[in-house]
Amino acid sequence: xxxxxxxxxxxxxxGPWPSFVSDIKQEADARAKNEKGLDxxxxxxxxxxxLGVLEMSYTDGETHWxxxxxxxxxxxxxxxxxxxxxxxxxxxxxxxxxxxxVAQPNGKWYNTELLRNLIKIWELRxxxxxxxxxxxxxxxxLGTTTPQLEEIFWELTHxxxxxxxxxxxxxxxxxxxxxxxxxxxACYDTQELCYNLTQEYQDELHRPAFPYKFKFKxxxxxxxxxAAIARSDLSFIGTWKDPIKVDQEAxxxxxxxxxxxxxxxxxxxxxxxxxxxxxVVDLCPSNCISYEDGKxxxxxxxxxxxxxxxxxxxxxxxxxxxxxxSVLCGAKxxxxxxxxxxxxxxxxxEVNKDDxxxxxxxxxxxxxxxxxxxxxxxxxxxETMKRLGMAALIDAAxxxxxxxxxxxxxxxxxxFWKAEDVEGGWDxxxxxxxxxxxx
Amino acid sequence: MAFISSGYNPDKPMxxxxxxIGPRHFGExxxxxxxxxxxxxxxxxxxxxxILLHVAESGDKxxxxxxxxxxxxxxxxxxxxxxxxxxxxxxYVRFTTRNNLEFQVETEEAAKExxxxxxxxxxxxxxxxxxxxxxxxxxxxxxxxxxxxxxxTPATDASGTVKATMDVVFDDFQNMKLPxxxxxxxxxxxxxxxxxxxxxxxxxxxxxxxxxIDHQYLDNLCEIPLAVAACPTGAVRPSKVEIDGETYKTVAxxxxxxxxxxxxxxxxxSLPLSDGEGDGxxxxxxxxxxxxxxxxAFSKVVVPYVPNEPPRWxxxxxxxxxxxxxxxxxxxxxxxxxxxxxxxGWERFFEKCELPFTExxxxxxxxxxxxTWRQTTQFKW
Numbered sequence: 001x002x003x004x005x006x007x008x009x010x011x012x013x014x015g016p017w018p019s020f021v022s023d024i025k026q027e028a029d030a031r032a033k034n035e036k037g038l039d040x041x042x043x044x045x046x047x048x049x050x051l052g053v054l055e056m057s058y059t060d061g062e063t064h065w066x067x068x069x070x071x072x073x074x075x076x077x078x079x080x081x082x083x084x085x086x087x088x089x090x091x092x093x094x095x096x097x098x099x100x101x102v103a104q105p106n107g108k109w110y111n112t113e114l115l116r117n118l119i120k121i122w123e124l125r126x127x128x129x130x131x132x133x134x135x136x137x138x139x140x141x142l143g144t145t146t147p148q149l150e151e152i153f154w155e156l157t158h159x160x161x162x163x164x165x166x167x168x169x170x171x172x173x174x175x176x177x178x179x180x181x182x183x184x185x186a187c188y189d190t191q192e193l194c195y196n197l198t199q200e201y202q203d204e205l206h207r208p209a210f211p212y213k214f215k216f217k218x219x220x221x222x223x224x225x226x227a228a229i230a231r232s233d234l235s236f237i238g239t240w241k242d243p244i245k246v247d248q249e250a251x252x253x254x255x256x257x258x259x260x261x262x263x264x265x266x267x268x269x270x271x272x273x274x275x276x277x278x279x280v281v282d283l284c285p286s287n288c289i290s291y292e293d294g295k296x297x298x299x300x301x302x303x304x305x306x307x308x309x310x311x312x313x314x315x316x317x318x319x320x321x322x323x324x325x326s327v328l329c330g331a332k333x334x335x336x337x338x339x340x341x342x343x344x345x346x347x348x349x350e351v352n353k354d355d356x357x358x359x360x361x362x363x364x365x366x367x368x369x370x371x372x373x374x375x376x377x378x379x380x381x382x383e384t385m386k387r388l389g390m391a392a393l394i395d396a397a398x399x400x401x402x403x404x405x406x407x408x409x410x411x412x413x414x415x416f417w418k419a420e421d422v423e424g425g426w427d428x429x430x431x432x433x434x435x436x437x438x439x
Numbered sequence: 440m441a442f443i444s445s446g447y448n449p450d451k452p453m454x455x456x457x458x459x460i461g462p463r464h465f466g467e468x469x470x471x472x473x474x475x476x477x478x479x480x481x482x483x484x485x486x487x488x489x490i491l492l493h494v495a496e497s498g499d500k501x502x503x504x505x506x507x508x509x510x511x512x513x514x515x516x517x518x519x520x521x522x523x524x525x526x527x528x529x530x531y532v533r534f535t536t537r538n539n540l541e542f543q544v545e546t547e548e549a550a551k552e553x554x555x556x557x558x559x560x561x562x563x564x565x566x567x568x569x570x571x572x573x574x575x576x577x578x579x580x581x582x583x584x585x586x587x588x589x590x591x592t593p594a595t596d597a598s599g600t601v602k603a604t605m606d607v608v609f610d611d612f613q614n615m616k617l618p619x620x621x622x623x624x625x626x627x628x629x630x631x632x633x634x635x636x637x638x639x640x641x642x643x644x645x646x647x648x649x650x651x652i653d654h655q656y657l658d659n660l661c662e663i664p665l666a667v668a669a670c671p672t673g674a675v676r677p678s679k680v681e682i683d684g685e686t687y688k689t690v691a692x693x694x695x696x697x698x699x700x701x702x703x704x705x706x707x708x709s710l711p712l713s714d715g716e717g718d719g720x721x722x723x724x725x726x727x728x729x730x731x732x733x734x735x736a737f738s739k740v741v742v743p744y745v746p747n748e749p750p751r752w753x754x755x756x757x758x759x760x761x762x763x764x765x766x767x768x769x770x771x772x773x774x775x776x777x778x779x780x781x782x783x784g785w786e787r788f789f790e791k792c793e794l795p796f797t798e799x800x801x802x803x804x805x806x807x808x809x810x811t812w813r814q815t816t817q818f819k820w
Contacts, residue, residue, distance in 0.1 A: 008749055008750045009599075009750060010564075011750045011751060012599055012602050012603070012750050012751070013562065013563075013564025013565060013566060014564060014565050014566065015565075015566055015602070015603075015606030015609075016566060016567050016570060016605075016606060016609045017507065017509070017566060017567065017570065017601075017602055017605035017606045017609055017612075018507060018508055018509040018562070018566055018567055018568055018569070018570065018602075019509065019562055019564055019566040019602060020509040020510075020511040020512075020588075020598045020602065021564070021602075022562035022563060022564040022566060023509060023511070023512060023513050023515075023516050023562065024511075024513065025564075026513060026515050026516065026562065026563075027513035027514065027515050027516075030513075030515045039440060039441055039443060040440065041440065041442070041443060047513070050588070054587055054588055054596075057587035057596065057749075058587070058596070058599070058749040058750055060715050061714075061715030061716070061718060061747045061749070062713040062714065062715050062718070063586075063587050063590060063591060063592070063593050063713055064587075065587075065589060065590060065591045066591055066708065067591050067708040068591070074452045074453075074456075075456075075458060076458070083589060083591070097589070099589065103461055103462035104462060105462055105463050105464070105465040105467070105468050106462065106465040107465050107533070108533055108534040108535070108536075109465055109468040109469055109470075109473070109531065109533045110468050110531070110532055110533065110534070111467075111468050111524075111530050111531050111532075112521035112524050112525050112530045112531075112532070113530070114463070114467075114468060115517055115520070115521050115532070116518070116521055119514035119517050119518065122514055123514045124443070128513050128514045128515070129511065129512075129513050129514075130511070130512055130513070130514070130517065131510055131511055131512075131585075132508070132510065132512055132517070132534050132538070133510075133534055133538070134632075135582060135583075135584060135632050135633045135634065136632075137536075142511070142588075142589055143589070147442070150445075150447045150449065150452070151443075151444065151445040151447055152445075153447075154445040154446055154447040155445045157456075157457035157458065157460060158445070158446065158455075158457060160463075161460060161463060162460075162462060162463055163458070163459065163460045163461050163462065175536075177536070178533070178535075180477050180478035180480075181465070181469055181473050181477055182473055182480060182493055182501070182503070183480060183483075184480040184481055184482055184483065184493075186478070189478065191465050195461075195462070195464060195465060198461050198462060199461045202459035202460075202461055203459065205459075205461075206458070206459060222729070222730035222731070223729050223730070223731060224728040224729050224730065224735070225536060226536050227536075227634065227637065227728040229637075229728060229730075229735050230634060230636065230637035230726075230728050230735060231634040260484070262575070262576075262773075263482075263483055263484045263485050263575075264484050264485040264486070264575065264615075265485055265574070265575030265576045265615055265620075266575065266576045266615060266616075266772060267485065267487070267488075267575070267615055268488065268575070268576065268577065268614040268615035268616035268617075269576075269615075269616035271772050279772065279773065283732055283773060285732055285733065305730075306730050306731050306732055307729070307730060307731050308731045308732045308773070311731060312773075314482045314483060315481075315482045333626075333630070333631030333634050333635075333636050334629060334631060334636055335629055335630050335631065335700060335702060336671040336700065336702055337671065337805070338804060338805065338807045339636040339637075339737050341637075341735055341737070377668070378669070
C-alpha cells in the first residue's frame with residue numbers, strides 16, 4: 001500500500017519506455033516486505049517519501065530539495081553531495097538524503113559479483129535507489145543520511161576496494177569510451193590511460209585545490225562516443241598520422257551490395273542500393289577520396305580523419321598504424337560565459353604506456369599550474385583561456401605553436417608584441433628621438 | 440533500527456583507514472571474449488536493431504544486445520539485471536555512456552533469444568523494463584540529469600520529461616530508419632550537468648523569474664561578496680534593507696540584467712528563483728559531438744520556452760516529435776539534424792517544423808551573439 005497518493009506520477013507508469021516510477025514503487029514494496037529481514041540503516045519508507053515529494057513537485061512545478069551544506073567523509077573534499085528535503089515533516093524518510101558518487105570501472109564493464117556487492121551496501125545503508133550512471137560517469141547512490149557516510153566509505157574501500165568519485169572544485173571522475181575493449185576504431189587504449197591518470201591524480205580528485213571543476217575525457221577516435229570535445233576541460237581524442245588502410249576486395253563487396261554500408265545502421269529504411277560515389281566520395285569533407293575503375297583511392301595527405309569513410313565501410317577501411325591522440329582544452333557547458341568546445345592544443349601525442357604516459361602527465365601538470373595561478377574562483381579553464389588568450393595557454397602548456405591550433409589566423413592586427421619580439425627592445429631615449437623630431 | 444557498524448571507529452577516524460585507491464581496474468570485469476581480443480577487433484555490424492556483432496582478428500565473434508533503461512534504477516532492478524547477466528551472458532554486463540545496458544553473448548541465436556526475453560520483461564504498470572534498441576540511425580537513450588527527483592536548482596523534472604519523450608519516440612529507439620543517429624539530451628537547468636549543448640535535440644529546464652531575496656536570512660546563510668561575484672552580468676550588488684525597524688545586510692538585484700542562470704542561487708541559498716509559473720523548458724537542436732563529415736557543433740535554441748506540463752509535458756513532446764519527423768522526411772542519408780538545418784537554412788527549418796521565430800531566438804549574450812547574426816544578403820524568402 002503506497003504511503004502517498006501519486007496520481008500524476010502514476011501516469012508515468014504507462015507507455016513503453018521503462019518507468020522510473022514503477023521501479024521506485026517496486027523498491028518501496030521490497031523494503032516494506034523486507035523478505036531478507038534487513039535492519040535497514042536509513043528509513044525504510046524513503047522510496048515512498050521520495051515519490052511523495054516528487055509528486056508534490058509535479059503538482060506545484062518546483063523542486064523541494066535544499067542546498068547540501070558540508071557533508072562528506074573525513075579527509076575528502078568531494079565524493080558526497082549533501083541533500084535535504086525542504087518539507088521534512090511531510091517526508092521524514094528523505095529529510096536527509098545525500099548522494100554518494102562511487103568510482104566506476106572504466107568503460108563501465110561489470111560482473112554481477114561487483115554489482116551485487118555494490119547494491120548490498122546500498123540496500124542496507126542507503127535508499128536502494130541509484131543512477132547507473134551519473135552524467136560524468138560515476139556510479140551514483142541516491143540518498144542516505146550523514147551517519148552512514150563513513151560506514152559506506154569504509155565498506156567500499158575495505159570490502160570492495162573501490163573509492164569515491166569527485167565533486168566540488170576537484171578533478172572530476174575521468175570518463176572514457178569503451179575503447180579497445182570492443183571497438184576496432186580505438187587509436188589508443190583509452191581505458192588504461194583513464195585508469196592510470198585517475199590513480200595518478202587521486203589527491204586532485206578528492207581534495208579541492210582548483211578554481212573550479214576539471215574534467216578529463218578519453219575518446220578512442222574522432223567519433224567521440226564520450227563527448228570529450230564538448231564536455232571535458234582536457235580531451236584526449238584518438239587519431240592517426242599515416243594512411244587509412246584500404247582493402248579493395250571489401251570495397252568491391254560494399255559496392256556489390258554484399259556488405260551493408262555503415263555496419264547496417266540504416267537497415268530500417270530502403271535508401272536504395274549503396275552508391276559509393278554519393279555516399280562516400282562526395283561526402284568526404286576534404287575531397288580526398290576518389291573511386292575510379294573499381295578502386296578506391298585516398299589522398300591521405302589531404303585526409304582530415306573525420307571517420308565518415310571508415311564508419312561507412314568498416315570492413316574495407318581501417319585507421320592507420322601510427323596512432324596517438326589529439327589533446328583539446330577548454331570545453332564546457334554554457335554556465336557562465338557561453339558554451340565552449342575544446343580547442344586543439346596538441347595535434348598529435350604519443351600515448352605511451354612504457355614510460356607511464358609521462359609526456360601526457362607533464363602536459364597536464366603544466367596546464368594545472370597555470371590555471372591554479374591565473375584562474376579566478378569558479379572559472380573553468382576554457383574561460384581562463386578565453387580571458388588570457390590561447391597563446392598564453394600554449395606557452396604555459398609548453399607545446400609548440402602550430403597552424404593546426406587555429407581555424408584561421410586572427411582577424412585583427414592587435415598583436416600583443418613583447419619587447420623581445422622587436423629589434424632593439426622597447427627602451428628608447430626621448431632625447432635621441434627629439435634630435436630627429438622637434439617638439 | 441540498530442546501528443550496524445562497518446568497522447569504522449569514529450573515535451579513531453584514521454585507524455585502518457583506506458583512501459585514494461580509485462576505481463577497480465576495468466580488466467577484472469571484461470567478459471573472456473572481450474579480454475582475449477582486447478585491441479584486436481576487426482569490424483562490427485548491426486545485425487538488427489539492438490544487436491551488434493563484433494568480429495576479432497582472431498575470428499572470434501561476440502554479439503552485443505543493447506537495452507534502454509530509465510537510468511534511475513533500484514537495487515531490486517539491478518538484481519534483476521544481474522540475474523539476466525548470470526543466465527545469458529556469463530555474469531557480465533556493461534552500461535553505455537547513454538545509460539543503456541549491454542550483454543555479450545556468443546551466437547546470433549542466443550542474441551535473438553535474449554532480445555525476445557528482454558523485450559518481454561515489463562513492470563506491473565505496463566512499461567518495458569529492458570527494451571532492446573538504441574543502435575544505428577535511430578534515437579538512443581536520453582542522457583539526463585536529476586531534476587525534481589534529487590536536485591536543488593532544477594527548473595523542471597528530468598526523469599519525467601525523458602520518460603514522456605522516449606514514449607513518444609519509442610519507435611525510433613527500436614528501429615533504424617532515420618537519416619543518421621539522433622542524440623537527445625536533457626538537462627534540468629542552465630548548469631547543464633547533462634551537457635546538452637552539443638546534442639541533436641536538447642531539452643533544457645529554464646527559469647524565467649529573477650531570484651526572490653530572502654533579506655532576513657541572506658547574511659546568515661551566504662557570503663555576500665560571493666553572491667555578488669557569482670553574477671555574470673553584474674546584476675547583484677550589496678545592499679541594506681530595513682524590515683520591522685531592523686536593518687539587514689543583503690543584496691539588491693537589477694532585474695532587467697538577470698539572465699536567470701541561477702549561479703547566484705548556487706552560491707547563496709537565500710536567492711531562490713524556482714517558480715511554478717516562471718519555470719519551463721527551452722528546446723535546442725542541431726548540436727553534435729562527432730567529427731564525422733562536419734565539425735562538432737553547438738545546439739541552437741529553437742523554442743525559447745514551453746511550460747512545465749507534468750506529468751507528460753505534451754507541448755514539449757509534440758515539438759520534439761514534429762522536429763524529428765520533419766528531419767526524418769527531409770534529410771539526406773548520413774546527414775545529422777544540424778547539418779540538415781544548415782543545408783536548408785534555418786529560416787526554412789522554422790517553416791518546415793512549423794515553429795514561430797521570435798525575438799527570444801536572436802542571441803544578445805556577449806560576443807558570441809555577433810557570430811550568429813547574418814552578415815550576407817544570401818537568405819531565403
